[in-house]
Amino acid sequence: MAHKPKPDRTDAVIIGAGASGAAAAKVLTEHGLRVVALEKGPWRKKESFGGDELANINRYNLWPDPLTNPRTHRTSASEEAKVNLFCPVPQMVGGGTVHWQGWLPRFTPNDFRLRTIVGELPGTTLVDWPITYDDLEPYYTKVEWAFGVSGQAGANKFEGTRSRSYPCPPLPMSRYAQKFHEGCRNLGYNSFPTPQAALSRSFNGRKRTVISAFAQQHGDPTGTRSSALNVFVPDALATGRYDLRPDCYVHEITVDEQGRAKGVVYQDTDGDFIEQEADVVIVACGAVETARLLLLSRSGRFPNGLANGSDLVGRNVTFHEYSAAIGLFDDPIYAWAGGGYVSASSFEFYEHDDKRGHASGGLRRAQCLGCEQGQP
DSSP: OOOOOOOOOEEEEEEOOSHHHHHHHHHHHHTTOOEEEEOSSOOOOGGGOOOOHIIIIISOSSSOOTTTSOEEEOSSTTSOOEEESOOOOOOSTTGGGGSOOOBOOOOOGGGGGHHHHHOOOTTOOOOOOSSOHHHHHHHHHHHHHHHTOBOOTTSSTTSOOOSSOOSBOOOOOOHHHHHHHHHHHHHTOOOEEOOBSBOSSOBTTBOOOOOOHHHHHHOOTTSOBOOIIIIIHHHHHTTTOEEEEOSOEEEEEEEOTTSOEEEEEEEOTTSOEEEEEEEEEEEOSOHHHHHHHHHHOOOSSOTTOTTOTTSOTTOOOOOOOOOOOOOOOSSOOOTTSSSOSSOEEEOTTTSOOGGGSSSSOOOEEEOOOSOBTTBO
16 A cells, blocks of 8 residues: 555535535635645536436445444434435535535524424423524525526515625516415415526526426436536636545544544555644534544544534434325326425414424425326
8 A cells, every 4th residue: 555645734624515514615725725625425527417217216325334434323322223225315525415406495483483482392402592583684685696506586575674686587487376475365375486506697707507306316417407517617617726535534533632523533545544633623514524524533522523522412313204285186286397396385374383293394485296197
């Protein structure tokens, strides 16, 4: 094995090059810092994406292969871990934004104070956020204008205050979105065009896109739907201060004598272990991988893992819960056409209501769930 010299210390090392990691890299490099990014997955170019459903879904072209990179779970320390055969979260440069539809509604002010709203829930560790909606609002605006989000300011009456409108108008309304808005009006519910990171008009030198369910599931070969891969990563690279290293698996965050993070130990594309030191270590590798890495980063000072003095890291799970109701219509809906396949939403039942018997509420949306009249 050839000897590899230890890399020079850098200003910041970011673990992960997805939505948050690439955004951090853009901001830091544009402010003059040298950044090393370590991404577990490959660096795919837009030309490598396509509509091969067999390759993308059944052969794990975009998602982790459960045979070589299994996603496991268990509900207690004594239980044997179970292997999940389905993990539709890309591990690659760009992360989940590589195959997202790009829905970008904002949290409401009450999302940041759910403990205050809901109250004490036995068996939970529910707390309010240490920041408020107003603290985060300027950054919502920055992301919306960096991506070129298409939406209609003020259409969602439950949304918090805005310092700026959306940069692009809503995408063209599809027939099934029209049906959703019509139904909401008849019931007296508020509805709005779903804000999407897809261009309804040319923006910042990028052309408008035709969005579809295809783009959500199979990547975007056009490069016109906004993602970390085609917006934040190129912005960071353009500074000349972004060292993006794909196919690198971080095993541990190292600390100095004072217990402060000083760098990471990772395995590069050749399988060699390397230590990268930095003034700042940013963990941006997703909810599951972040918890895993913190728990693995044990030391005499942190016997339960880094940042885990509470012993709660990895003990709380966020599920992607949803339910559906399917409607049949006499008139054609043409659900595959135009505007993205979730192009209308409602927050009418989003806020918490004790009468429902569960904490908080949920987004209602119009979604294409199948075919119609033999059309794909």
